[in-house]
Amino acid sequence: MTAKYLIVGASAAGTGAVEAIREMDPIGTIVVVSEEQCTQYSRPMISDFVSGKADVQKMKCRNDSFWKENNAEMRLGKKAVALNLNEKTVTLEDGEKIAYEKLLLATGGKPFVPKMEGQDKDGVFTFTTLADAQRLTEKIDSIQAKSAVVIGAGLIGISVTDALVKRGLRVTVVELQEKILSLLLDAQASDLVEKLIRKTGVNFVTGQSVQKIVGRKENEDAVGGVILTKGDQLPCDIVIVAIGVIPRIELVAGTPVKTNRGIVVDEHMQTSVPDVYASGDVAEAYDYILNQNRLLPLWPLAVLEGKIAGYNMAGLKTGYEGGTNMSSLKYFGVPIVSIGLANPKDDPTLEILVKQDVNRDVYKKLVLKNNFIVGMTLVNRIERAGILYNLIKNKVNVKKLKKDLLRDDFNLAVLPVGLQRKMCVIQ
């Protein structure tokens, strides 16, 4: 069959692309290929699934009829195995060959699992998909797991730890870096957040990794504990590997589609090969703070990149304004927002503004370069974060605002009147 639009991957970027295409082209055939059966769920919500806060129905971030409403032909539970750029076809595992006019690669990322002895034991999990979360909860219930080791103290590691604690497990988080959440927080903020999470009983081991997963006495094939790099042994019932994701670029391997760590795209989300687009965790899209393309595996950016690809595939030339490393966290009741260069290396050209309220466990930090905000971290006081984010994104010179930016009562009225008018806050 021939599809005007063929989309490989039906998560955030694939969904965004279908929405954008249908805004522009109500009738062109869309075919979507996904390895999953249930697609329109929110992957960041899998920790809510494990904690019990959300069931599968609540996790659905689009209606059950989403694909039907958008008249997209689905190939669910199917894997795309070959791409032929000359024929403009994609072949699925079951042999079906689909020709395309425009192709979007929204294949996402897969969890990175470093080589560890014992990593095949029963009770070792990764944490990316609904299926991962379902397998994990089933295992916890079936063996009545009491304790877990989470490898990795980044966003995913902290999210799964929060869920496991809510399920009553004792958790030790093992992190190779010296500090937790090191891609989002500087040392001071990291220490604060670690202190707050430790209060819930979570144990952290930093500066180490797991060298070996050992079995149980009664069953060598089931997880019984881990041995850390320095030799200490920690008993546990399950292990979750949450180190990060790597782009799934297998489909373009050996083709002229240019790749770096991910698939390289231009501002229209088009790859080095015309009519082939990429978006989401698989793509290296533009970061407006670093002024370079890079991997940014974040859900909201994937949706946005998918939309941009969709518009361009449907013929509306649309440039991607770019994204940056940005995350909001809710875990352990500690709201955190971190954007851009929140934890930069020492650099004399950067100006750092910090405000800490030790009694309230509040930490606020802005990183400025030439009077423009290029990074920020807010812990426990995030409600007006969006106003600051807007100053970052729209590259507003904050020279005259510096003394106000970290005020507890920072608000829109503090901004220059010209900017208020531009934002249509006032008339």
Add this chain to the structure above:
Amino acid sequence: MKRIIAIQENCIGCGLCEVYCTVAHSKSKDIIKAYNSELPKPISRVILEVNKPISFAIQCRHCENAPCVTACLSGAMQKDQNTGLITHNKEKCIGCWTCVMVCPYGAIKMDQQGKVVAKCDFCLDLNEPACVANCPNQALVVKEVKP
């Protein structure tokens, strides 16, 4: 398309918009109960912005291309295709604070008790948004604006 507009020159910073918004979003619709006894505590979705002597009130702008809708992880934040208003479904919300991070107006509030967010719903069940109806100096008005 109707939108709420703030007229800064008219705003005297009295905060009645917040009071009446809170009441309109309470269960009891009673000012005393809403403030003194109702649990969970209702919260105002309009925010009085003050930098003396300047003040004005702000609430969700119901943006044309709303960053909160694109960023929403759970599908709780949606654009209503008929009214163009941005709707928030509390049942779907997981309180991930992503919308809080991206709203340029800082107009999405955190309902810490419910672990969800709250924002202006344009008081569709009333004739006129409560903040507009109860502003004593017409510093908040409903106007027809171009999309």
